[in-house]
Amino acid sequence: MVRHKKELATTNRPARSAAGDSPGDPDKLWTAEELIELRESIEAEGLKLEAVEHFDPAHWHDVLLDGPKKKAHWENCRTIIRNLGRAGIPIMGYNFSIAGVCGRTHQSYARGGAMSVGMEGPLETPMPNGMAWNMAVVDENAPAGNVPSATHEQLWQRLAEFLNEITSVAEEAGVKLALHPDDPPLPFMRGQPRLVYQPQLYQRVIDLKPSRANAQEFCLGSLAEMTEGDIYESVESYSRQQKLSYVHFRNVTGKVPFYRETFIDDGDIDRLRVLRILKKNNFDGVLIPDHTPQMSCSAPWHAGMAFALGYMRAALPIIEKE
Ligand SMILES: [Mn+2]
Numbered sequence: 001m002v003r004h005k006k007e008l009a010t011t012n013r014p015a016r017s018a019a020g021d022s023p024g025d026p027d028k029l030w031t032a033e034e035l036i037e038l039r040e041s042i043e044a045e046g047l048k049l050e051a052v053e054h055f056d057p058a059h060w061h062d063v064l065l066d067g068p069k070k071k072a073h074w075e076n077c078r079t080i081i082r083n084l085g086r087a088g089i090p091i092m093g094y095n096f097s098i099a100g101v102c103g104r105t106h107q108s109y110a111r112g113g114a115m116s117v118g119m120e121g122p123l124e125t126p127m128p129n130g131m132a133w134n135m136a137v138v139d140e141n142a143p144a145g146n147v148p149s150a151t152h153e154q155l156w157q158r159l160a161e162f163l164n165e166i167t168s169v170a171e172e173a174g175v176k177l178a179l180h181p182d183d184p185p186l187p188f189m190r191g192q193p194r195l196v197y198q199p200q201l202y203q204r205v206i207d208l209k210p211s212r213a214n215a216q217e218f219c220l221g222s223l224a225e226m227t228e229g230d231i232y233e234s235v236e237s238y239s240r241q242q243k244l245s246y247v248h249f250r251n252v253t254g255k256v257p258f259y260r261e262t263f264i265d266d267g268d269i270d271r272l273r274v275l276r277i278l279k280k281n282n283f284d285g286v287l288i289p290d291h292t293p294q295m296s297c298s299a300p301w302h303a304g305m306a307f308a309l310g311y312m313r314a315a316l317p318i319i320e321k322e
Contacts, residue, residue, distance in 0.1 A: 023056055023058035026058040029083070035083055035086075049089055050246060051178065052092055058138060059080065063077065064133065074161075074166065091215075092175055092176070094178070094179060097195065098127070098147070098155065099133070100133035100135070102189055105117070109260040109262075110261070114295055116292075117291070118254075118261065122256075123190055126147070126149075127147040146191070147192070154193070159195060170213035178216055180222070180248075181197070182196055185226045197226060199223055199228065199231075219250075220249060224255075225252055232270075239281040239283050246286040246287070249288060251266060251267030253267045263307065265311055279320070289312070291304075
């Protein structure tokens with residue numbers, strides 16, 4: 001395997017907060033007014049706001065960690081979901097993960113030496129106390145030491161409790177809870193269990209809480225990185241069940257723990273085949289690029305996203321005319 005030397009400048013990704021990967025204010029939940037303002041600012045540009053992606057770890061970390069603030073954090077989630085509903089935003093994306101997105105490497109993996117994300121083997125470093133969802137500090141007063149390893153059954157129990165506490169509120173609010181699969185999808189990361197690290201585990205989530213509000217943030221990249229299953233069968237099965245709320249439309253080569261994120265036209269996934277399955281099953285939600293390799297120019301992240309969006313804009317009419 002060729003080793004590359006360049007490192008990704010994290011500032012290339014404007015979606016992050018100025019403070020980097022830090023949680024927000026634990027006492028300041030997103031208000032309906034703020035969310036309405038956000039939606040209206042997007043509509044003023046002739047666009048529609050379809051989803052908010054992820055709770056802030058500051059607002060719900062003890063739901064994931066089964067910590068002492070769990071009940072208050074369920075209430076935070078209910079409040080945020082109600083506020084989304086009031087603001088007319090129909091989808092809340094989330095990733096039910098203790099360790100979060102972690103353990104990837106950033107190097108010039110993609111075509112033309114474009115900076116991209118990959119994996120060079122599993123990350124075994126334990127999670128220090130006070131950390132949740134790969135955010136450095138959710139509890140500044142945490143004692144020294146590491147977060148004890150949970151089991152898969154404990155993690156599923158936490159999800160079951162969460163869905164039991166939240167789903168009826170989401171139904172009333174007209175908001176779908178859209179679960180992202182694990183990124184990267186290994187059974188454990190940093191000594192913590194992962195939830196959806198094989199395609200069939202998504203079915204377990206659906207069956208755990210039958211509800212129109214229990215839906216998927218369907219990440220093609222993470223699903224293709226999984227060691228079992230077939231990406232087209234996954235798209236077929238879950239889109240036929242009408243469980244896709246929106247799709248992360250991206251491409252990869254390889255599988256965990258050794259894979260590379262590629263340009264949309266350059267990986268293992270046959271994009272048009274995926275689009276044809278979605279069309280057959282009447283998927284009418286949003287496709288977004290999620291993330292892409294970054295091009296060498298003054299706006300690396302934006303150029304990569306523009307390339308993916310251009311590809312998608314060209315592909316959709318081809319599929320629609322068939
Ligand atoms: Mn994704």
